[in-house]
Amino acid sequence: MNKAETLTIEEKKRKRRPAAGFWFSLPYILLFLTFIVIPIVLAALLSFTTYDMVGRPRFAGFDNFVYLLTGDNEFMRVILPNTIKFAVIAGPGSYILSFVMAWVLAQFPRRLRTTLAVIVFSPSLTAGVTMAVIWRVFFAGDASGYLNQILMRLGLIIEPIAFLQSPKYLFAIMIIVTLWGSMGIGFLAMLAGILNVNRELYEAAYIDGMSNRYQEIIYITIPAMKPQMLFGAVMAIVNAFSAGTIGVELSGSNPTPNYAGSLIVNHIEDYAFLRYEMGYAAALSVVLLLIINLFSKLSWKLFGTKE
Amino acid sequence: MARGKSFIKTNPDRFRLNQLPYLLAILPYLVFTLLPLIYIFNHALKPFDELIEYPPRFFVRRPTLENFGELFRVATTSGIHVSRYLFNSVVITAVVVFLSVFLSSITGFALSKLKFKLKAALNRANTLALMFVGVAVMIPRYLIIESLGLIDTFFVHIVPFLAVPVGLFLIKQFIDQVPNELIEAAKMDGAGSFTIYRRIILPMIKPAIATIAILSFQAVWNDAGTSATYIDSDQLKTFAYFMNTLSASSNVVAGQGMSAAAALIMFVPNLIIFIVLQGKVMNTMAHSGIK
Numbered sequence: 027m028n029k030a031e032t033l034t035i036e037e038k039k040r041k042r043r044p045a046a047g048f049w050f051s052l053p054y055i056l057l058f059l060t061f062i063v064i065p066i067v068l069a070a071l072l073s074f075t076t077y078d079m080v081g082r083p084r085f086a087g088f089d090n091f092v093y094l095l096t097g098d099n100e101f102m103r104v105i106l107p108n109t110i111k112f113a114v115i116a117g118p119g120s121y122i123l124s125f126v127m128a129w130v131l132a133q134f135p136r137r138l139r140t141t142l143a144v145i146v147f148s149p150s151l152t153a154g155v156t157m158a159v160i161w162r163v164f165f166a167g168d169a170s171g172y173l174n175q176i177l178m179r180l181g182l183i184i185e186p187i188a189f190l191q192s193p194k195y196l197f198a199i200m201i202i203v204t205l206w207g208s209m210g211i212g213f214l215a216m217l218a219g220i221l222n223v224n225r226e227l228y229e230a231a232y233i234d235g236m237s238n239r240y241q242e243i244i245y246i247t248i249p250a251m252k253p254q255m256l257f258g259a260v261m262a263i264v265n266a267f268s269a270g271t272i273g274v275e276l277s278g279s280n281p282t283p284n285y286a287g288s289l290i291v292n293h294i295e296d297y298a299f300l301r302y303e304m305g306y307a308a309a310l311s312v313v314l315l316l317i318i319n320l321f322s323k324l325s326w327k328l329f330g331t332k333e
Numbered sequence: 334m335a336r337g338k339s340f341i342k343t344n345p346d347r348f349r350l351n352q353l354p355y356l357l358a359i360l361p362y363l364v365f366t367l368l369p370l371i372y373i374f375n376h377a378l379k380p381f382d383e384l385i386e387y388p389p390r391f392f393v394r395r396p397t398l399e400n401f402g403e404l405f406r407v408a409t410t411s412g413i414h415v416s417r418y419l420f421n422s423v424v425i426t427a428v429v430v431f432l433s434v435f436l437s438s439i440t441g442f443a444l445s446k447l448k449f450k451l452k453a454a455l456n457r458a459n460t461l462a463l464m465f466v467g468v469a470v471m472i473p474r475y476l477i478i479e480s481l482g483l484i485d486t487f488f489v490h491i492v493p494f495l496a497v498p499v500g501l502f503l504i505k506q507f508i509d510q511v512p513n514e515l516i517e518a519a520k521m522d523g524a525g526s527f528t529i530y531r532r533i534i535l536p537m538i539k540p541a542i543a544t545i546a547i548l549s550f551q552a553v554w555n556d557a558g559t560s561a562t563y564i565d566s567d568q569l570k571t572f573a574y575f576m577n578t579l580s581a582s583s584n585v586v587a588g589q590g591m592s593a594a595a596a597l598i599m600f601v602p603n604l605i606i607f608i609v610l611q612g613k614v615m616n617t618m619a620h621s622g623i624k
Contacts, residue, residue: 051439057496058455065474067473069469069472127359133342135346154555155576159577172389215618218621228341229341253623253624260623267466268466298471299562315466
């Protein structure tokens with residue numbers, strides 16, 4: 027009885043001050059605001075200014091966006107098409123590849139599946155510079171590059187090709203390298219999703235006359251793992267846009283040769299840290315955020331289970 | 334029981350011949366996956382004469398640690414020894430992994446099991462932030478980090494990496510599986526929220542913790558951008574940055590051997606950690622769906 031009374035008093039006390047949950051979340055909330063929310067807001071604000079990091083930002087209305095559409099030759103001619111092309115190939119490309127690999131691996135018994143999953147996942151562990159370094163050695167432009175040596179030995183070429191400096195090859199290499207490293211946690215999520223589909227669903231469907239594995243995938247597997255499909259899609263989008271620096275990392279120069287491998291991310295960096303036109307760079311950021319948002323909306327539409 | 338379900342082919346209990354076509358179908362992809370890794374592994378172990386050998390061989394014949402020796406012999410132009418970069422990387426990674434595991438687990442606990450005002454908003458914001466791409470906002474980030482006075486300090490390697498929406502999301506989903514009755518029972522016994530977190534939640538979410546640890550390890554260990562953008566003093570830069578400058582500047586053969594060796598030093602710890610913890614990761618990913 028006594029205990030119950032103290033409890034209610036304590037509970038009253040608890041009501042007055044913020045709950046423990048708030049204190050537990052506070053550090054995360056602060057970091058989240060500082061490094062995710064505020065940067066987005068700030069990018070939006072800066073995009074309406076001219077700012078060279080020396081003086082103060084000056085309000086410039088829509089100047090940056092007008093310049094983006096009419097004045098910036100590279101942007102409309104190469105950067106934007108490159109970005110869209112890259113995102114469309116690398117995003118859905120890695121996504122479909124992840125699903126196919128996850129599905130195939132789910133057809134194997136546990137031991138074999140785990141081994142193969144480790145192999146397929148391992149390239150994503152190099153995400154970032156290690157990936158570029160590994161492939162730079164592979165594609166090196168002088169006679170010591172492995173690919174060059176093979177091609178020369180086969181008599182296909184006489185002179186070594188500077189693959190990573192060549193506008194002709196750079197973009198394709200970026201796609202290959204990105205796909206290679208794209209089987210990350212999105213892939214693992216889909217593998218786990220497929221394995222966790224309720225077996226009774228399959229049984230019921232086969233009893234109802236489902237006749238092949240293709241039907242099984244379309245009517246049972248994918249609908250049953252929609253949440254994982256969405257998680258995988260979001261990861262694929264983030265991965266595709268985060269990989270935007272790979273062209274610069276591979277070629278070693280920004281802008282990339284003839285802008286062949288330049289994406290919006292590189293263009294932002296170029297304007298921000300080489301030309302100090304922060305306002306314009308922020309406008310580019312806003313465009314990029316909008317594109318990413320568009321892709322995400324689309325995947326939410328396809329696989330979202332709420333609303 | 335197994336006989337009745339034998340027409341279900343997903344997740345079989347043993348290898349059967351009818352699985353062979355699938356294995357053959359993915360074989361080209363497996364080769365594509367492994368080739369660069371095996372190549373870099375062999376390349377790192379090649380002695381100088383094999384590096385320049387023509388025609389080249391894929392596999393090393395007389396493996397040696399020469400390249401690693403060379404890597405640790407070269408002092409960079411500024412006179413900083415490689416071990417210093419490696420030391421920085423190890424310390425930074427350890428601190429970030431520890432702090433981000435702590436932050437995302439305690440926040441995930443609050444978001445999953447406790448009641449407070451901002452909970453719904455934060456949950457929603459965090460799910461939206463899953464699609465956040467950091468490089469997209471590099472300028473405002475730079476300005477913020479500058480105004481916080483973090484430029485050219487050790488903290489710039491750490492603080493921006495602590496809030497990871499994917500990490501929080503995964504751990505929160507995992508904590509959702511912990512039965513509420515356990516927490517209610519502990520409350521009855523007079524346990525405070527932090528005690529519940531430490532005594533009940535933490536021991537039950539080890540798989541999710543392992544997963545978050547791997548994710549933040551990867552993000553920090555492989556990061557060269559921070560050193561390039563925010564750090565001027567060479568003694569504060571990381572191994573990833575050093576490796577990147579190494580291969581960017583030297584296209585010569587010996588440089589390639591060292592690059593390969595450095596890439597291995599980056600890659601192998603990652604791989605070992607993943608292999609050890611992969612079971613836990615798979616367990617976590619089962620709860621990864623966005624509903």
